[in-house]
Amino acid sequence: MSHAASEAVSTDAMLVSAIRAGDQSAMAQLYDKYSGIVYSVALRVLGDTGAAEDILQEVFMQLWRNPDGFDATRGSLPGWLAVIARNRAIDSLRKRRPEDEISDVVVRVEPDLLQEVEWKRSLEKIRGAMGGMSAPQRSALEMSFFQGLTHQEIAEKTGEPLGTIKTRIRAGLLVLRKACQR
Amino acid sequence: MSVHEQFAEDLALYALGTLQGQERAAIETHLKGCADCRAELERLGGDVALLAFSVSGPRPPARSKARLMAAVASEPRKVPIREVKPLRSSWRTWFSVFESAGAVAVVVMVLLLVRQNRELNRQLAEARSGSAVQQEQLQRAKELVASLISPDAVRYTLVAAKTLPQPQGKALYVAKTGTLVFLASNMPALPPQKTYELWLIPTSGSPIPAGLFRANAQGSAAIVRPQLPVGVEAKTFAITVEPESGSAAPTTQPIMVGRQG
Numbered sequence: 463m464s465h466a467a468s469e470a471v472s473t474d475a476m477l478v479s480a481i482r483a484g485d486q487s488a489m490a491q492l493y494d495k496y497s498g499i500v501y502s503v504a505l506r507v508l509g510d511t512g513a514a515e516d517i518l519q520e521v522f523m524q525l526w527r528n529p530d531g532f533d534a535t536r537g538s539l540p541g542w543l544a545v546i547a548r549n550r551a552i553d554s555l556r557k558r559r560p561e562d563e564i565s566d567v568v569v570r571v572e573p574d575l576l577q578e579v580e581w582k583r584s585l586e587k588i589r590g591a592m593g594g595m596s597a598p599q600r601s602a603l604e605m606s607f608f609q610g611l612t613h614q615e616i617a618e619k620t621g622e623p624l625g626t627i628k629t630r631i632r633a634g635l636l637v638l639r640k641a642c643q644r
Numbered sequence: 645m646s647v648h649e650q651f652a653e654d655l656a657l658y659a660l661g662t663l664q665g666q667e668r669a670a671i672e673t674h675l676k677g678c679a680d681c682r683a684e685l686e687r688l689g690g691d692v693a694l695l696a697f698s699v700s701g702p703r704p705p706a707r708s709k710a711r712l713m714a715a716v717a718s719e720p721r722k723v724p725i726r727e728v729k730p731l732r733s734s735w736r737t738w739f740s741v742f743e744s745a746g747a748v749a750v751v752v753m754v755l756l757l758v759r760q761n762r763e764l765n766r767q768l769a770e771a772r773s774g775s776a777v778q779q780e781q782l783q784r785a786k787e788l789v790a791s792l793i794s795p796d797a798v799r800y801t802l803v804a805a806k807t808l809p810q811p812q813g814k815a816l817y818v819a820k821t822g823t824l825v826f827l828a829s830n831m832p833a834l835p836p837q838k839t840y841e842l843w844l845i846p847t848s849g850s851p852i853p854a855g856l857f858r859a860n861a862q863g864s865a866a867i868v869r870p871q872l873p874v875g876v877e878a879k880t881f882a883i884t885v886e887p888e889s890g891s892a893a894p895t896t897q898p899i900m901v902g903r904q905g
Contacts, residue, residue, distance in 0.1 A: 486716050493709055501708070502701035515708050520837065523889050526719070528858070541693030549661065553836060565898060592698045595817045598887050607695045632656035635691040640838055642694060 463512050475534035482529040496540050497522070500547040507551035517554065521547050547636055557639035584642060590642035595634055601635040602627050651681055657690035682789070715889040719856075720871065724804075743893045756868065778794060792900065811863070813900055815881045820873040824854060826867040826881075831859035834885060841886040842867060843904075854881065856890045880904075 480488035497518060504517035521543060525532065532542055592600055598620070605611045605619070613627045620627070656661040676738065677684055813828040822884050826842055833839065839858055843851040855867035882898035884891075 484720060486713065489716050490709070490713060493712060497708065498696065498701075498703050499699070501704035502699040503696050505701050506699045511705075515704060516702055518708055518838065519712055519715065520888055523715055523719075526716050537689075538693070541690065541696070544696035545693055547770075549833075550660075579746075585700075588694050589700070591821070603695060606657070606660050606662050607692065610662060612664055613657055614664075621807045628657065629654040631660070632653045635659070635688060635695070636654050637699075638694040639687065639691045 469483070474539040478525075478529050478532055478534060478539065481526060489522070492539070493522055493523070493585050496543050500543050503547045504551045507548060507610075508555060514551070515555060517547055517551050518529055520550055548607065555610065587641045588638060590635050595637060599630045599634050602630040606631055645740075648678065648681060652684075655685055656680060656688055659685055659692050718892050719890050721786065738884050811900065812879070813842075813883060813902070815902060817840075817878055817881070819877050820875055822872040822876065824867070824870055824872055825858075828857065828859065828863075828865045828883075830863045831865060832863070834858060837888040838885050840865070840888060841884050841890055841894070842870075843882045843898075844872060844876065844878050844882045844883065845882055847879045847883065851894055852876065852881070853890065856886075 474492070477488045477492050481492070483637075500521050501514055501518045505511065505514035508514050508517070524546070525543070532539060594604075595603070601620070602616055605616045606613070611619070611632065613624055614620075616627045617624045651671055651674055654663055654667055655839050657666065658671050666675040673680075675685065683773065811828070811830040811832060813826060815824060815826045815829075824844070828840075831840065835872045840855045845851050846855045853870075854872060855870035857865040857867055861864045881895075881902040883900040884894045884896045884898050886895060
């Protein structure tokens with residue numbers, strides 16, 4: 463981990479510690495940093511700006527109420543927020559109760575990716591890797607993540623064999639991993 | 645990496661949260677005994693986050709930040725709400741001798757007192773070092789324990805208007821120190837974006853928020869020492885269902901109200 467990346471991670475951890483102590487300005491700082499990704503994920507899942515705003519509010523209020531739900535030693539904050547947002551949005555889409563405890567969600571992300579200087583380049587790598595996938599592979603990944611569909615549901619929609627869908631999803635995730643390790 | 649190949653694809657689906665049924669059960673069983681697959685699952689969790697980062701979209705409207713900060717300001721830092729954890733199986737048999745939720749609630753209360761006493765002992769040792777801050781913490785801990793076991797402590801039992809499935813709340817409240825311990829059982833599940841809110845109903849004046857809670861899978865929840873003003877005499881306690889961020893004043897009719905006893 464580079465020094466700058468280490469600082470990026472520790473800054474998030476410090477802000478979460480400040481939130482734990484009731485510091486509202488720390489909450490505002492984290493909102494400014496990560497509301498964009500949380501809102502974008504919720505909007506992509508729900509396709510409705512009002513509903514996406516509700517998820518945005520819910521995710522950050524969960525952080526305010528239970529900052530201990532995020533363990534800085536076990537994962538990255540933006541990844542954690544984005545995955546919580548996706549899970550809550552899928553729950554909302556399917557009108558079901560939240561299935562996971564927020565403290566159960568652990569998201570490790572390559573620390574250098576969190577360095578602000580690297581952030582834009584990393585996003586380009588991720589989006590480039592997505593763009594470089596075959597349309598069926600990208601579609602399978604997106605249906606699984608943004609629509610919360612099971613591989614059986616994707617197979618029914620696409621008419622592809624179950625095994626093919628499974629293989630595409632795993633291979634797609636590995637492509638993203640490899641793109642960020644370069 | 646030596647991930648078991650027969651589980652490799654299902655691990656990816658599990659990381660995405662879309663694996664269901666027998667396949668999900670099988671992989672959860674395997675994960676319990678396979679550190680390599682647990683490590684790979686953690687890496688896949690990071691890959692899933694990368695998928696989230698692939699999204700580009702508009703920034704949220706400015707009103708969203710104002711809404712959030714207003715909700716944060718209306719909900720100052722509260723003592724974290726700790727749900728009552730499910731009892732380990734080895735304890736279940738022992739606890740089955742208790743026939744009422746009230747008995748279990750009393751046991752939980754005792755456990756809280758024991759934990760508080762340990763904290764008191766730890767703080768006592770530290771306080772001997774002469775730190776004024778530690779002395780103050782020690783005093784607060786002593787007051788808490790004294791309050792909880794004080795004969796002045798008044799118990800409130802909250803019961804549902806509709807008796808099935810008999811949700812129940814027990815509040816132990818000491819007005820002169822503003823100390824409250826609240827335990828709930830058999831609470832029905834709430835829809836998303838809703839929460840239970842406990843209210844202290846004073847003998848005069850408006851209801852005072854006394855904590856938000858959601859029940860766990862067993863319908864249990866606890867609120868320990870929420871921030872409350874000192875010296876407020878309680879007429880009773882009540883529970884309403886509120887929006888997820890809580891309310892400064894009740895917005896719905898109480899679903900449970902208290903009586904002393």
